[in-house]
Amino acid sequence: xxxxxxxxxxxxxxxxxxxxxxxxxxxxxxxxxxxxxxxxxxxxxxxxxxxxxxxxxxxxxxxxxxxxxxxxxxxxxxxxxxxxxxxxxxxxxxxxxxxxxxxxxxxxxxxx
Amino acid sequence: xxxxxxxxxxxxxxxxxxxxxxxxxxxxxxxxxxxxxxxxxxxxxxxxxxxxxxxxxxxxxxxxxxxxxxxxxxxxxxxxxxxxxxxxxxxxxxxxxxxxxxxxxxxxxxxx
DNA sequence: TTTCTATATTGCAATATTACGATAAAGATG
DNA sequence: CATCTTTATCGTAATATTGCAATATAGAAA
Numbered sequence: 576x577x578x579x580x581x582x583x584x585x586x587x588x589x590x591x592x593x594x595x596x597x598x599x600x601x602x603x604x605x606x607x608x609x610x611x612x613x614x615x616x617x618x619x620x621x622x623x624x625x626x627x628x629x630x631x632x633x634x635x636x637x638x639x640x641x642x643x644x645x646x647x648x649x650x651x652x653x654x655x656x657x658x659x660x661x662x663x664x665x666x667x668x669x670x671x672x673x674x675x676x677x678x679x680x681x682x683x684x685x686x687x
Numbered sequence: 688x689x690x691x692x693x694x695x696x697x698x699x700x701x702x703x704x705x706x707x708x709x710x711x712x713x714x715x716x717x718x719x720x721x722x723x724x725x726x727x728x729x730x731x732x733x734x735x736x737x738x739x740x741x742x743x744x745x746x747x748x749x750x751x752x753x754x755x756x757x758x759x760x761x762x763x764x765x766x767x768x769x770x771x772x773x774x775x776x777x778x779x780x781x782x783x784x785x786x787x788x789x790x791x792x793x794x795x796x797x798x799x
Numbered sequence: 800t801t802t803c804t805a806t807a808t809t810g811c812a813a814t815a816t817t818a819c820g821a822t823a824a825a826g827a828t829g
Numbered sequence: 830c831a832t833c834t835t836t837a838t839c840g841t842a843a844t845a846t847t848g849c850a851a852t853a854t855a856g857a858a859a
Contacts, residue, residue, distance in 0.1 A: 581737045586715035598713025603698035603706040625693045654826050669784035676781045
């Protein structure tokens with residue numbers, strides 16, 4: 576009786592980490608923020624509030640969460656804050672999904 | 688006075704959609720499920736509960752959410768259910784982040 | 800049919816998230 | 830200094846998520 580010891584106590588650190596990053600993008604407001612940051616040329620952005628259907632404090636919270644997940648970074652620029660996308664984290668996500676895709680194409684396709 | 692009409696009423700449909708898919712992966716349990724499905728060769732999987740640190744009803748809920756976001760599909764296979772990853776949705780996510788990455792490399796890098 | 804096995808659903812309780820108004824903080828401007 | 834502008838934080842209400850035990854469902858096996 577040495578089997579029966581499969582169930583783990585917790586998820587792995589890497590599962591927690593990637594879920595945390597992904598979760599930060601799991602809200603339309605935060606998707607919209609990323610897409611807006613992507614669309615403007617300079618990253619000096621104090622007008623994010625104007626392009627989102629949300630009040631300023633709410634936008635501020637969403638920005639905080641994106642920052643917390645390292646999806647964006649903010650630099651204080653006098654009175655304003657200059658937000659922009661953190662390329663490294665986006666790249667991490669890209670790699671994550673590219674890797675899954677690659678593994679999927681190598682898999683047995685004989686079911687489902 | 689014709690400006691001052693920037694703030695939208697809601698996010699776009701596409702923002703809602705992508706956020707919905709991404710959100711479904713924004714939990715360690717659901718990341719773990721995808722990674723497990725990726726790791727097993729056949730997709731006949733009734734042992735997902737055994738490899739997650741969660742009770743069966745909770746796993747069932749997470750599976751439902753992944754199915755709802757079209758990240759997995761389940762086929763009833765007699766008594767069991769055969770779950771596997773929906774490649775199309777993974778590919779959609781891959782494309783989404785690859786596209787963002789690509790746009791980022793084309794951008795002005797003169798700030799932040 | 801009865802029982803077993805695999806999965807889903809229901810019914811909570813605990814916790815987290817989201818939103819907004821009010822307010823604070825801090826640099827810019829007059 | 831007083832005021833304006835920009836962003837953050839707090840307080841709080843509404844809602845959503847998560848987890849598990851209990852139970853339901855349905856095919857398989859006896």
